[in-house]
Amino acid sequence: MDTSEHSMALRLPQELVDHIIDHLHDELMTLQNCARVCRAWTPASRFHLFAKVSLKAASPQNGPALPQERCKRLHALLVQCPEIISNIRELEVCEGSPLHHPYSDVQSSTTWVTTERTLTALFKMLTHVKRFDFSATSLQFWTLLPPTFQNALYALLSLPTLSYIRLHSWHFPSFSTLVSFLSHCQNLRAFALSSTNIGNDGDGSDLDITPAPEGKEEKRATPLEVLTLDFVSFAYLEYWLLGRAAMVDIRYLRELRVSHFHDVEIIEKLLLAVGDTLEHLHLKPGIWNVRPFNLSVNSGLRSIRLTLDDPATAMEWTIALLSTITGNNTALERVGLEFYADPKKITGWSDLDSLFMQPGLGSLKQVEIGLFAIPTHGDFVAVKEEMNGLAGKDCVRWYQLGIKSQRSSRQLTPRISRYES
Numbered sequence: 001m002d003t004s005e006h007s008m009a010l011r012l013p014q015e016l017v018d019h020i021i022d023h024l025h026d027e028l029m030t031l032q033n034c035a036r037v038c039r040a041w042t043p044a045s046r047f048h049l050f051a052k053v054s055l056k057a058a059s060p061q062n063g064p065a066l067p068q069e070r071c072k073r074l075h076a077l078l079v080q081c082p083e084i085i086s087n088i089r090e091l092e093v094c095e096g097s098p099l100h101h102p103y104s105d106v107q108s109s110t111t112w113v114t115t116e117r118t119l120t121a122l123f124k125m126l127t128h129v130k131r132f133d134f135s136a137t138s139l140q141f142w143t144l145l146p147p148t149f150q151n152a153l154y155a156l157l158s159l160p161t162l163s164y165i166r167l168h169s170w171h172f173p174s175f176s177t178l179v180s181f182l183s184h185c186q187n188l189r190a191f192a193l194s195s196t197n198i199g200n201d202g203d204g205s206d207l208d209i210t211p212a213p214e215g216k217e218e219k220r221a222t223p224l225e226v227l228t229l230d231f232v233s234f235a236y237l238e239y240w241l242l243g244r245a246a247m248v249d250i251r252y253l254r255e256l257r258v259s260h261f262h263d264v265e266i267i268e269k270l271l272l273a274v275g276d277t278l279e280h281l282h283l284k285p286g287i288w289n290v291r292p293f294n295l296s297v298n299s300g301l302r303s304i305r306l307t308l309d310d311p312a313t314a315m316e317w318t319i320a321l322l323s324t325i326t327g328n329n330t331a332l333e334r335v336g337l338e339f340y341a342d343p344k345k346i347t348g349w350s351d352l353d354s355l356f357m358q359p360g361l362g363s364l365k366q367v368e369i370g371l372f373a374i375p376t377h378g379d380f381v382a383v384k385e386e387m388n389g390l391a392g393k394d395c396v397r398w399y400q401l402g403i404k405s406q407r408s409s410r411q412l413t414p415r416i417s418r419y420e421s
Helices: 003-010 014-022 028-037 039-049 067-080 082-087 117-125 147-157 175-182 237-242 264-277 314-322 349-356 378-386
Strands: 052-055 090-095 131-141 164-172 190-198 226-234 255-259 280-284 303-308 334-339 366-371 396-400
Touching: 052 067, 067 082, 067 117, 117 147, 164 175, 175 190, 175 237, 226 237, 237 264, 255 264, 303 314, 314 334, 314 349, 349 378, 366 378, 378 396
Parallel strands: 052 090, 090 131, 131 164, 164 190, 190 226, 226 255, 255 280, 280 303, 303 334, 334 366, 366 396
Antiparallel strands: none
16 A cells, blocks of 8 residues: 555544534634644634634733734734634624723723724624624713714624624613614524613603503514623613513513612513513522512423522522422422522521422422532531531532632523523
8 A cells, every 4th residue: 555545544534523623612722723734624623713703902811912903803814714704603892901990001902992993894794693792891882882883883783693692881871772773683582781771761651561452463573582681770671571562572581680680570570471481590689679579470490590699688588589489380400599698697597498398399400509608617517507408418519609610500500601602
């Protein structure tokens, strides 16, 4: 056998090579080396190398380059190699600099999104984005964005592939402005608002929040599957979600995360309206007064996660919420409880233990309880001893809050990982 015949005999089928490269999806350096091996290896390597593009200011995690320099390099690369465009499925943009200090003389990367022309060019150039995250290190005002920038952004929002949007630290002057912003989306399935304010539209007297008459159904948008409201001020959320001319179709909402929202009654109405389609609920009540949401109407719930930081109401909230679980909640498999407070300031652990022994919660496959204490500390041990009934089951996991390696299982978090990295 000559050398050429021997090399052909050892060559793997390209499908198998691509499959091996797929397993390297989170190994950046290895993927870069694979892309240099030969032309046949380049497409599979690029598929993962360019899957997510992050345009953020310098940080220890993403290197020394300024975001505008990243924009320029990416734009030049895509002009030279347009075949890469289809690989970019996630775009993350952050206005401002995480390293910026108010007393520093270095100001070059604190405001850049509206001044870097290649960013608007990228918005129009990228055609396969599925997830879009636009955040700011200080409040970003929609009205301060130039019309040319807004129009370029609309082009990105109009992509049929775009299914997830997250906005962090934004301010929209009115409800109608946000509606106009989202109206460009064709296939929005998941929407997250974080540290965002939506201003008032007049006094709200012209908004009709009554349900549509029976037998008459208003035209609705693409069904929303995931909704996150994290430190959001939104005066007309009820009109947006539940009104006669609701701008969002929540009939098939599967995942809901709410943290420190101002109006508990709207969230209660939302849970009732969603009914048995809801599968994953993550609730952080914050300053809310304890309110027993009737989760028995959400018979499709598969996981519940409750994050509590007020020792005065933490146990009361936990028991009030879990007590509404009944025989209707046959799909419930996982419960996660996070107590971000000194365990010795929280009373009623034995009552919680008794609740977990009830038939409604007896079929759980996973219970995770996070305590703000070291596992060897006396307060941590005392809680486990007081909850000896649950502690004796194989389904429970105790962990310390505040340590990255001990954080709650991703399975207990609403499965927004389909949309968020």
